[in-house]
Amino acid sequence: MQETWRWYGGLDKITLPDVAQTGASGIVNALHEIPYGEVWQPERINARADQIRAAGFDWAVVESLPIHERIKRGEGDLTQLFANYRQSMANLADAGVQVICYNFMPLLDWTRTDLAAPVARGGTCLRFEAYRMAAFEIHMLGRAAAEDDYPEDVRQRAAIWFQQSTQADRDALLHAIMSGLPGAYDRYDVDGLKHALTLYDGLDRTALRANYKRFLDEIIPAADDLGMRFCVHPDDPPRDILGLARIVSGADDIDWIMGAVDSKANGLTLCSGSLGANPANDVPEIAAKHADRIHFAHLRNVRKDSDGAFEEAAHLEGDTDMVALIKVLLAEEKRRRDTGRADHSIPFRPDHGHELLTDIGQGTFPGYPMVGRLRGLAELRGVIAALTHGV
Incomplete structure (x- = not known):
């Protein structure tokens, strides 16, 4: 398995020389400065690739090549947006980048409250x-239907928190x-978020799936032609948020996606933390079922509470059996090697680490501190070394 590290380019306070000290060989990066829907031009891609290679790494995975929200909503004439997306793919392939991680979460990416x-x-x-x-949905946003999305005990705690909370x-x-x-995208205030949500009125699970299928039909044939690997990231958290449907949350969802376009290019980013936050998900079992379509892995762990809350645990703690999961990934790598696949190695990165020691106060991207992720990488590296000893 290839050790990689997510790096945010010029937006990141962690430098490539810093990353070099982790021992990782690959960089996971995106051109976060480019607005959604615009073509990633060759000169921008090549400049970033040259920067990464000059520091001694390869650009292992693009995370992410974002999908314009109009595509998710199925809104208007999408011909140019699909064409731009395919052109960005071709430009990345020309630069030697072959793996693209993406998500299909409407409006918001990963969501935390603390x-x-x-x-x-x-x-x-x-x-x-x-x-x-x-509390945010019911009392701050005033989304009436949110009352139906939470059990009574959670609603009661939400009301108490809101009554006792300060503006800060x-x-x-x-x-x-x-x-x-x-990246450098808009953040919403409460009124702005209310307005943004109106654009998704009527976009239920069935409609969102139809729009996703259309995206796959437009993109995966191009990925096949380019020899690229596409891998969807699961929803984080794996549940509807703000009344927005989420359709990459569980085993049935992933079964549907893998069957929607039957191509090796239509694959999965195996995120053990996102999937692990859903109590119904057996993460090693999902990985084993779709092992041949896993093109990238985010390895992290979560600890869940009975009311739907969860937090990031240390990488070898939490509710997912990380050793069992890595066994699945290593077995798939062996299968690929035995069949002669040149791209047999599965890139992985230590995801969301704790802020520890000198991380605290550094102002790095939430979930992406230096010391906490380095601890996670060291632990995962140890598991891999033990499981491959003598093999």
Whole structure:
């Protein structure tokens, strides 16, 4: 398995020389400065690829080549947006980048309610608190239908929190929820988010699936022609948010996606944390079922509460059996080698680490500190070394 590291380019306070000290060989990167829907021009791609290679890495995965929200909504004439997307793919392939991670989450990317929840022995982690999300949806956003999305005990806790909260508390909650948007994109205030949500009125699960199928039909044949690998990232958290349907949350969803376009290019980013936040998901089992379509892995762990809350655990702690999961990935790599596949190696990265020691106060991207991820990489590296010893 290839060790990789997510790096945000010029937006990142962690430098490539810093990353070199982790021992990772690949960089996971995107051109976050380019607005959704615009073509990634060759000169921009090549400049980034040259920068990465000059530092001693290869650009292993693009994460992400974003999908314009109009495509997700199925809104208007999408011909040019699909053409732009395919052109960006071709430009990346010309630069030697073959793996593209993406997601199909409407409007928001990953969502948390707390960016610095305390960890028992020191440090902080990302946390999703169900009652705080309910407080945001019901009391701050005023989304009437949200009452039906949470059980009574969570609604009661949400009401108490809102009554006791200060404006600073509410501002911090909004900031946390908006922080999942990568790069230099718009963050919404409450009124702006209310307006943005109106654009998704009527977009239920069936409609969103139809729009996703259309995207796959437009893109995967081009990926096949270019020899690229596309891999969808699961929803984070794996549940509807803000009344927006999410369709990459569980085993049935992934079965549907893999069957929607039957091509090796139509693959999965195996994110153990996103899938692991859904109590119904057996992550090693999902990985084993779709092993031949896993093109990239995010390895992290979560610890779940019964009310739907969860937090980032240490990589070898939490609710997912990480050793069992890595066994599945290593077995798939062996199968690929035995069949003569040149691209047998599965790139992985240590996802969402705790903020530890000198991470605290550095202002890195939430979930992407240096020391916390380095701890995770070291632990995962140890598991891989033990499982491959003598093989």
